[in-house]
Amino acid sequence: MRRREWLAAAAALPAYGCAPALAPVEGGFAGPSPERGHLLRATRVGAPSQVRRARLVIAGGGIAGLAAARALRLAGVDDFVLLELEDESGGNSRAGRLAGLDCPLGAHYLPVPGDGAHHVQDLLEEMGLRRRISGRWTYDERHLCHSPQERLYFRGEWQEGLLPAHGIGAPTQAQYVKFARLVDRASREARYSMPAGTTTAPAHLALDAIPFAEWLGREGLDDEHLLWYLDYCCRDDYGAGIAAVSAWAGLHYFASRHGFHPPGEEGERDAVLTWPQGNAYLARGLAAPLGARLHASRVVTRIEAVRGGMQVDAVDPLSGVAERWDALHVVVALPVFVAARVLASPPYFVMQAARATRHAPWVVANLQIREPLRDRPGAAPSWDNVPYGSAGLGYVDAGHQRLDPRPAPTVLTWYLAPGESARAQLLSAPWTHWRDLAAAELAAPHPDLPGKLQRVLVARYGHAMATPVPGTRARLRAVPLHGRAMSFAHSDWAGYSVFEEAFTLGHEAGVAAARAVGARVPARLT
Template identity: 40%
Template sequence: MKVDRRRWLGAIGALPLAACMSSRESGFPATGWIGADPTIGHRLRTAPPDSQEAAERLATDVLIVGGGIGGLSAGWWLERAGLGDFLVAEIQPTAGGNARGGGNEISRFPLGAHYLPLPTRESFTLRRLLADLGALKGDPDGLRPRYEERLLCAAPQERLLRHGHWQEGVIPDAGLSKSEREEFSHFFALVGGYRNRSGTRKAFALPMACSRLDDEMRHLDTKTFGDWLRENGLTCAPLRWYVDYACRDDFGTPADAVSAWAGLHYFASRDGMAEGAANDVVLTAPEGNAWITEGLAQRLGPRVRCGWMVRRLTRTRSGFEASIDDVGSGRSIVCAAKAVIWAAPLFIAARVIEQLPDLARAHATQIDYAPWVMAQLTLESAPPERPGAERAWDNVVYGARSLGYVVATHQRLSAAQAPTVWTWYHALTGAPSPILRQQLLASTPEYWARFAIEELAPAYPELLPHVQRIDCIRHGHAMARPRPGFLTAPARHWFAQGVAGLQFAHADVSGFSVCEEAHARGVAAAERIAARLRGRMPDPSVIYSV
């Protein structure tokens, strides 16, 4: 997409003036970029040479491209199926995708996804994975499994700043008028109606392919979530803020741009439970969801090859041939594989996979990815608090453009508020995604550090003296936005089914980026490949065609 300079400047102008102040101004903490290096991925923009002498040739049964949740889950399932001859090619120096973790001398912290809702019974393979990682105890198929205590988010879990006062939870309950309370009640009654419907399938389930996809459900995908809210008379400002917050949190997009099906799925699909815990508790750790990806990568061992950039994937008589650049050494590698599991974002597949059908290539290039920025604020002392509820794990400011912050040290037994690390999240909106990505790439870490400080100012007007340093993270293609029409798109179904020897295991196949979807797609892809190579029928309980 061609970027119009006027729109580009307008997008920048919409950001706070304070964020543009000189980096030479005294008293501001040190800043820097951490996390995945975008310049590595951008090398794929240039076509690989037609012929290049390979420094190494190797062969494997299965090549998995991408080392995020989907790719690592695929490797885990292949190993369970008795197929241990596989390699995972990950372009970045460490595996994990959007579930990587970082850390400093004070604490570990997330570089992306920071929690996992309690897995539903439909997500039974995810429960089994958590059992393998030691996070789930006892029967993973039980109604209320027992989870490792250190991973259950300690109370208080969430709070919201509104009218200068902290309240428990993120639903803006305090100060609502009678009519506003009635709208909230009506909204949750409608969501509960979908959640409680009887039948052979739930209306909304995780994984999403377990949902009931009849004409009524498909019709929801023809409109935005904002349209659905207006049709049901749900228009009051506090409710709209709350729904927009939820959509930006999971999809990086406000309700007026999200499919109504996806928006309702967010609220109606999560019904996992745990022994001895509230149903709305989440699993978390200081490093976010990195405990999952790091545990998987450790299990898979040297089969995970970090710094491997797959530049071309070609079908051969015996399977596939991958042209790979070793990013660190510059060596060229050719890998022959009987089968391939593509677990990287689909827009990259459109660049790399030769002979991809036109319909699939067009779909992959048209996925709208939400860009995100994060900031890790290292605090050496605790700033004064507004009155109300005590500091929680997740802390949200009503009306802010950003999503608030989570506390990396929240799970510690100590009641000390500092030193600590706050992880602040912001989904970029307000302009076409390519413009926002260019803005993100051109900006400095101090720009976003100042943005974060300004966003947190309603809660902490005197925050700056307590901050030692601020490290920022860019995610140019953080998550696919599930816009109206995504659910029924024929090309998405093509990726869900794959073809002989080539399966797709990224959350993009589901149309939105959550851990449960990436894992389910990884397992489904691995099961199809394992069955094919072993000459058996795949297990239908883990195979999804939509």
């Protein structure tokens, strides 16, 4: 939507929902630097001023790169470096700070991992987040999302949960039940897991071939409330709606985790781990042991196989100083379109993936609220709060995990997946554009928000995450990610971006790299 359309929509709200004029608000951009990333295509880098050596180089410090570094450490390989574009590693799992409160600049939670994500389970055990008590695995209650967890602003009031439920009528309820049965059927036909791994089941590949919206139409699912909810879920996890993502992705969202439970039927959502700073809690925990091996503010410009090993060129965007690293092996933990650009001789599968992978842009705005907001009737304030029918994805309350239950000033983190056509706007629009969109959307459930807004930090991600469009699983199922001189690790190789996928791919690349340089990898890492 254009800014004037959003403001017109806000002006058209009923009188009780009209937003007062914005108070003077400070703010600006935070998070990843588009200018720094674009140096790769805009700058001609000169000869390196210094040549350095390491046994291994990891290019990219997102969750996959950090997971690869952890695997190398655990395999006893210490002679490696990690080159990170930004000033802080973490990729989409970085954090900011407003009013003395940490807040996420991207990913903000991790579902309690199932047995398929055993490498993630090991990480959580290592970080003290889970432990075995009386023979059962338990998670530290301080890090599990506090109740109430989520609510939906629907028909003028808040309801518990995000599936529209109040006054929906029998036809809507019947379609909810039908979709639940279809999710169960799909799970029985071919197991869904997180991480997904290599999909070869014929049932999965058939669903991967068509859009989710087309599959829903074939099954006679056309209720507006169900379709809104499914579209919201896909936008939330994949950055694109039911018309863009594959039917495999739409079903995987439910079948790999908590299923789908219509109102009134038994079933619990999976518990989630969350922190005020979001998944930066995990990213910083992964980065802390690296010390001097982590080299931030490095734009990787070239990766090339040479006699005796690999060469990696990088430039410091602040000083302009270029450096070269000689290594035996490189873990390429970069988005596929970046890998295709920096590899001197990219393999065919990298070029194919770069051409075929679609990336969703994202906007994350952190809004500092100077005093507690008034609330609409219904369910109590929750961690995740979503207005029905909104273009955005709602907000999470960065103060929700506080132990003091009294209302207090806080930071609300608002998410928007504006679609691929908005990528250019991310670069051209001022930060106030995104502030106004967030304030207009949230003024419906919180009409006093614009008057209580103090400061806004806006993070922009031009290529935030791969979108699992039809054909993604078929294209990626036989990709050779690990070779003698290079290993590839990034959530792009899963076709969608979640922590479990990025971490597992990074861990596996780290193990493969350790073996490639002759390290003895402990069995527990495999």
